[in-house]
Amino acid sequence: MSLVAEQEESDELKEFRASARAFLASHFKAVPTVGISGTTLGDTDTSKEAEDRHVEESRAHQKILADNGWAGITWPTEYGGRGLTTKHQRVWAQEQSKFLVTTGFFSVAIQMVGPTIMAHGTPEQKEYFLPRILCGEHIWCQLFSEPGAGSDLAGLTTRAELDGEEYIINGQKVWNSGAHFADFGILLARTDFDVPKHKGISYFLADMHAPGIEVRPLMQITGFSHFNETFMTDVRIPAAHLLGGLNNGWAVAHTTLSFERSMIGGGGTGLGFKALLALAREFNVTNDACTRQELAKCYTRFELLRMLGLRARANAKKGIAGAESSVMKLAVSNRVQADGDFVLAMQGPRAMLHYDDAQDGGMWQNLFLNQWSIRIGGGTEQVQRNIISERVLGLPSDIRTDKTAPFRDLPKN
Ligand SMILES: Cc1cc2nc3c(=O)[nH]c(=O)nc-3n(C[C@H](O)[C@H](O)[C@H](O)COP(=O)(O)OP(=O)(O)OC[C@H]3O[C@@H](n4cnc5c(N)ncnc54)[C@H](O)[C@@H]3O)c2cc1C
Structure with a gap:
């Protein structure tokens, strides 16, 4: 079509x-x-x-x-x-x-967790979790990143050990958006240290109210505490809450990460071109030649993203699985970076103000400061470029020495 x-x-x-x-x-x-x-x-x-x-x-x-x-x-x-x-x-x-x-607090649950449970869950897991997500009972967070495992997520060291009908979890996660009010978290933990790193990871559905979970908010430059450090000490998770099978967590995580990239790539900042044009009018800069040029570029970026979205959907319909989610995420990253600079530039010296002193209560300053959330969260720009270069352009990947050795023997971050 x-x-x-x-x-x-x-x-x-x-x-x-x-x-x-x-x-x-x-x-x-x-x-x-x-x-x-x-x-x-x-x-x-x-x-x-x-x-x-x-x-x-x-x-x-x-x-x-x-x-x-x-x-x-x-x-x-x-x-x-x-x-x-x-x-x-x-x-x-x-x-x-x-x-x-x-309903933004449910986006992780509805756009990432639910589809992952549908793809990999047991009938019991689907029956229990899915309706509770839809009706607003359970808010979810993602417990993937660790201080030594971000881009190299498979380097995670949080461990899960089977004890009867339960797994015992010990370790630390970081950058966990919304963990301080979440009811459940999707958790990656290592269940086998003696196999190569991607092969010894399992994926759990963790109750955030379980004893042993401590969530400490981290404050961002905007003043909001959007994400957290999560410490887990002897946390018990029922074996029935293992998703997708023992040591199969990397494959399950891939499902979630692809949904996450699509969510970020498809969502952007929520601000449309009209809002930026309205700001230019408000600051009376629409007659300025440079501003007009930037506005034109800005409009072009919005249109390109829209068309990229159409292409991704058309391909998905034909069953062509590409690296569109990475391309979209990178394009959105480029857009929020350029828009962030532009909305402040339009304001001249008033761009230095914040909160109530600033235009629209500091919303534009927040737009500028928030760009790094989108550019880093869900995989950095450099990592998306690696994915695109290898999976779309067919370029050779980095020489890797960590794919075959047991995780236990690898140098840790
Ligand atoms: C707003 C926000 C929300 C987040 N929410 C969550 C969440 O809810 N749950 C969760 O688990 N995590 C979350 N994260 C964490 C996020 O997934 C990580 O920040 C991200 O994967 C990068 O990892 P890192 O911060 O450890 O950086 P690092 O991996 O240490 O990277 C540092 C720098 O090195 C570059 N780099 C690393 N490896 C390569 C490579 N192979 N090639 C080229 N360059 C490379 C990176 O691009 C980056 O510039 C969130 C992050 C943000 C910003």
Whole structure:
């Protein structure tokens, strides 16, 4: 299907859009400013109380969506979803962005955890976890990265040892977004130190309220404590919460990471071109030749990303599995970097202000500062480039000495 044909919305999609909009309008307030929803950039209250309120509101909103059949647009109907396509998901996201629906705390669960459980879970795991994700009961976090294992995730040293019907977990994780309010976490731990590093990892569904889990928030430059260090001391996880089989965690993690890259690549910052144009008008810089040129580049980037998205979807439909999620993630990284610089440049000296003194309560400064979340989280730009060079361009990979030796014998980070 050509890109042009794909852009034309079918009658069925138009109908879907209209019913999504009608539902949203009858349950949620409209967003007051163009295109700023779906992000926390507009919020500058960094207090714990504000965050707690936000989490509770998010749970309530998720429940409203679930009760009315709008949660999990692409989830199969057997798991409580609508069983619709990614096109429907995109239309839904476009409509939802016009309303104050704060369901962002569920994005890890709905876009990463749920699909991974569907792909690798036992019938019991699916039956227990999936409905609780959709209805807003369980918020999830990701417990993958460690102080010595980020880009080289397979170098992780958190260990899991079987003791009867339970695994005992010891180790430390870091950069765990939302772990301080999560109910469950997807956890990678080493179950065999005597095999090569990718082969001795298992994937667990960990109860974040279990004894022995200590979550310590880390404060970011924006003043928010979005992510955490997580310490695990003799934490007991039922063997029934092992996902995808013993020592098969690397394959399961790949499923999650690919969903994560698609989520980040498909989401961007939530800010549309119109919002940037409105800022340029507000600062009266639209007659400036350099600004006009930057605006044109900015618009081009938005369009290229949109088209890249169409190509990824068209390929996915044909069953062509490429490295699109890495390409998309890299393109979004480039965009947020350029947009971050541009929105501050437009403001001149006023760009130095923050919080209430700044334009829109410091939202643009947050946009600038948040760019590194997108550029690093879910795999850095350099790592995405490695994936693209090897899997798309067919270039030779680095010489690796760590693929065959037992993990125990490798030098540790
Ligand atoms: C906002 C945010 C949210 C996050 N949320 C989570 C979360 O919820 N759960 C979780 O588990 N983790 C999370 N992370 C962690 C994230 O996955 C890691 O930060 C990321 O994988 C990079 O690892 P690192 O920070 O250890 O950097 P390192 O791996 O130490 O990399 C340092 C630098 O070296 C470069 N580099 C490393 N290896 C190579 C290579 N082979 N080739 C070229 N360059 C290389 C990197 O690109 C980078 O510039 C989050 C990170 C951010 C920023």
